[in-house]
Amino acid sequence: MTFAEVRLPEPGPGEVRVRNLASAINFFDILQIQGKYQVKPPFPFTAGAEVAGVIDGVGEGVSEWKLGDEVVALPWGGGFAEFSVAQANRVWPLPQGMSAVEAASMPIVYHTSWFALTHRAALKAGEWLLVHAGASGVGMSAIQLGAALGARVIATAGSAAKLDFCRAQGALYALDYSGPEWVDKVKDITGGGANVIYDPVGADIFDLSTKCIAAEGRLLVIGFAGGRIPTIAANRVLLKNISIVGVLWGGYVANRPEYLAATQESLVGLFHEGRIRPVVGPTYGLDEAPAALRDLASRRILGKAVIAL
Numbered sequence: 001m002t003f004a005e006v007r008l009p010e011p012g013p014g015e016v017r018v019r020n021l022a023s024a025i026n027f028f029d030i031l032q033i034q035g036k037y038q039v040k041p042p043f044p045f046t047a048g049a050e051v052a053g054v055i056d057g058v059g060e061g062v063s064e065w066k067l068g069d070e071v072v073a074l075p076w077g078g079g080f081a082e083f084s085v086a087q088a089n090r091v092w093p094l095p096q097g098m099s100a101v102e103a104a105s106m107p108i109v110y111h112t113s114w115f116a117l118t119h120r121a122a123l124k125a126g127e128w129l130l131v132h133a134g135a136s137g138v139g140m141s142a143i144q145l146g147a148a149l150g151a152r153v154i155a156t157a158g159s160a161a162k163l164d165f166c167r168a169q170g171a172l173y174a175l176d177y178s179g180p181e182w183v184d185k186v187k188d189i190t191g192g193g194a195n196v197i198y199d200p201v202g203a204d205i206f207d208l209s210t211k212c213i214a215a216e217g218r219l220l221v222i223g224f225a226g227g228r229i230p231t232i233a234a235n236r237v238l239l240k241n242i243s244i245v246g247v248l249w250g251g252y253v254a255n256r257p258e259y260l261a262a263t264q265e266s267l268v269g270l271f272h273e274g275r276i277r278p279v280v281g282p283t284y285g286l287d288e289a290p291a292a293l294r295d296l297a298s299r300r301i302l303g304k305a306v307i308a309l
Helices: 027-033 100-104 107-120 137-148 160-169 182-190 203-209 234-239 249-255 258-272 286-297
Strands: 015-024 051-058 070-073 083-087 091-093 128-131 152-157 173-176 194-199 213-221 243-246 280-284 304-308
Touching: 015 070, 015 100, 027 286, 051 083, 051 100, 091 258, 100 280, 100 304, 107 137, 107 194, 107 213, 107 249, 107 258, 128 137, 128 182, 137 152, 137 160, 137 194, 152 160, 152 182, 160 173, 173 182, 182 194, 194 203, 203 213, 249 258, 280 286, 286 304
Parallel strands: 128 152, 128 194, 152 173, 194 213, 213 243, 280 304
Antiparallel strands: 015 051, 015 083, 015 304, 051 070, 070 091
16 A cells, blocks of 8 residues: 555546545455455555545535535545545435544444344344454444344453453443353353354354354354355254345445435434444554554454544
8 A cells, every 4th residue: 555646536426525534444445455355446546435524526416415514425435535535325414423533433334234233134122142253343333233222232352352342332241252162151141042143254253153043043144354254054054944144235235325324314313312332443644544454454453443634
């Protein structure tokens, strides 16, 4: 990665330009830069997919936004920059009472978890929800939303500080998943297994999760931060009547843009009720983006890492 001057992007029809105040970092940014993500923009490109800032330019046909509006936006890349361009229907007002760094941390992880828990898993109040990597951005959002939806949340993480963080987000139990003992602990706590398992890790964590899932449970495949893409024998799915449920939020909303606005409205409502709030870990300068990505890859971040401009 290089820190360089590039041409100021111009908003096209149906687009706006945002002068960024903050840009949040996600694990898929690392994969995309490495060429390992399913979306592969041609090199060179600027990463970054969620920002908060001020409308600085308005393209043809845009009437819902004006210069100076404070917003949060989902650009198609280009977020790690002073200015980004986004489609007007992927932009929302900056929530009242939320800082720019918090607002930039909200769209991708909270939208993903809302889609996963409400649409894909149909999580019910009183069910046991097991959230892996609970101190990550997606894990944080899943714990908070699970608790807000009335689930009983168990979280896993890999250090004492991260376990404390999970409890602070609303997890009733926090378990160290650096060894396999957490599997039996989940079964003991739940009396048989978790109803819904939220797995952004894959690899061995996915394999072990199939041993502590309840009958008719739903195992949500969020991502593969553990590196290995796991498989499962179909007889294990059959014998416990479990569901392995894919969660590709980005692909879903690409074809249903109206789902974005409805989700954002629900999430902002929960924020104003005090039931969810993004936790921002370290902030970085724009020229420190490579260091921020290295820290995220090394699992040094609690909550979200954000570039503050």
